[in-house]
Amino acid sequence: MPQIHLIDDDSQLHELLKAYFSAGPLELSGSETPSAGLAWLEQNPADLVILDLMLPEMDGFEVCRRLRAQWPKLPVLMLTARGDDLNTIMGLELGADDFMSKPFNPRELEARIKSILRRTENAEPAPPTRHLLCSEQHALQLDLDAHTATHQGQWLDLTPTEFDLLRCLMENRGIVQSRDQLIQKLRGYDWESLDRSVDMHISKLRQKLGDTSKKPQIIKTVWGIGYLFPAAP
Numbered sequence: 001m002p003q004i005h006l007i008d009d010d011s012q013l014h015e016l017l018k019a020y021f022s023a024g025p026l027e028l029s030g031s032e033t034p035s036a037g038l039a040w041l042e043q044n045p046a047d048l049v050i051l052d053l054m055l056p057e058m059d060g061f062e063v064c065r066r067l068r069a070q071w072p073k074l075p076v077l078m079l080t081a082r083g084d085d086l087n088t089i090m091g092l093e094l095g096a097d098d099f100m101s102k103p104f105n106p107r108e109l110e111a112r113i114k115s116i117l118r119r120t121e122n123a124e125p126a127p128p129t130r131h132l133l134c135s136e137q138h139a140l141q142l143d144l145d146a147h148t149a150t151h152q153g154q155w156l157d158l159t160p161t162e163f164d165l166l167r168c169l170m171e172n173r174g175i176v177q178s179r180d181q182l183i184q185k186l187r188g189y190d191w192e193s194l195d196r197s198v199d200m201h202i203s204k205l206r207q208k209l210g211d212t213s214k215k216p217q218i219i220k221t222v223w224g225i226g227y228l229f230p231a232a233p
Contacts, residue, residue, distance in 0.1 A: 002117055003045060006030040007037035007063065008052035008079065020106040026113060034063045041071070047120075048075045048113055051096070053087055064094045075116045075160060079104075092200040097161045099197070119186070120160040133170045137232055138218050140209070142167055156208055161186065165201050169219060174231030176222045202227060 004026050006017060014030045021028040029044070031037035034057045041049070049067060053060035064076055078096040080087050088099050097116050100109060131144040139152040147163060149156040158166065168185050169177060177185075179198045202219060205211075211218040220228045 001025060001027045002047040002113075004028050004048050004050060004113060005037065005040060005044075005046045006050045007032075007034060007055070007060075008050070009033065009054075009056055010052070017106060017109075021110075026110065034058050037063070038066060041067075041074075046074065048077060048116060050077050050079065050109075050113075052079045053081070053091065061090060061094060064091065064096055068095045072157070073120070073160065075120050077109075077112060077116065088197075089200055092197055093204065095159045097159060116160075119164050133167060135170065135173075135218075135229075135232070137230075138209075140170075140218070142170060151209055158205075158208065162201055162205050162208070165198070166205055166219075169227060169229035173229045176225050176228045178226035181226065198227075 001024060004021070006014060006028060008014065008030070009032045011032060014032070018028055018030070029040065029046075031040050034055055037049075051060050051063055051067070055063065060078060064078065067074055067076055075097045076095065078088075078091040078099045079102055080091065080099055081102060088101075091099055097120075098112055100112065133142040133144065134140070140150070142149050142163070144167070147160075149158050149163060149166065164186055165182065168182060182198050206216055206219055209218050218229070220230060222228050
């Protein structure tokens with residue numbers, strides 16, 4: 001059963017979510033301070049962390065930095081105040097895989113957790129022929145079995161969401177992907193039409209690929225529509 005750990009100083013939220021998840025299929029544990037949460041993760045494996053932004057001792061941004069430094073592949077779902085777009089963007093820039101605004105419906109939280117876990121679950125033993133996505137034009141390769149990426153021979157440190165976003169664009173090379181299409185393929189359910197998380201992940205991808213935002217060559221912007229990974233010439 002997937003292990004989810006909640007780091008939030010709201011004791012009532014802990015009680016609510018523990019009661020909701022008590023019947024499965026997810027197992028929830030929790031800590032009310034960052035130090036307790038980090039100490040718990042040192043001793044116990046977790047499949048995903050739900051992280052509140054407003055915390056005692058240190059804010060959620062600093063906790064996210066420490067999580068990314070120590071467990072770079074551990075998915076993080078950040079909780080923010082409703083309408084707090086700036087903090088949401090900062091959380092995504094730090095590598096959070098998703099975010100939710102408080103208050104929220106536990107059913108939606110469960111749906112988002114399951115969607116993230118589906119994307120990040122361990123790959124089965126690789127078959128003799130590895131599944132690769134390659135672009136010789138850009139010296140870019142994705143290993144779908146190992147969930148790794150290289151660019152010009154150098155390993156790319158991508159978050160699970162960044163990897164899946166790049167995979168989606170490469171699998172549909174030459175075909176423009178709208179933001180709504182990318183959200184559907186990555187998260188598997190409808191989301192707000194004004195969601196800016198795709199733009200932030202694209203921006204981070206471009207930075208890691210060295211793809212200038214003024215004249216990008218790897219991930220092109222099709223204004224008013226979405227993004228395009230160009231077909232091979």
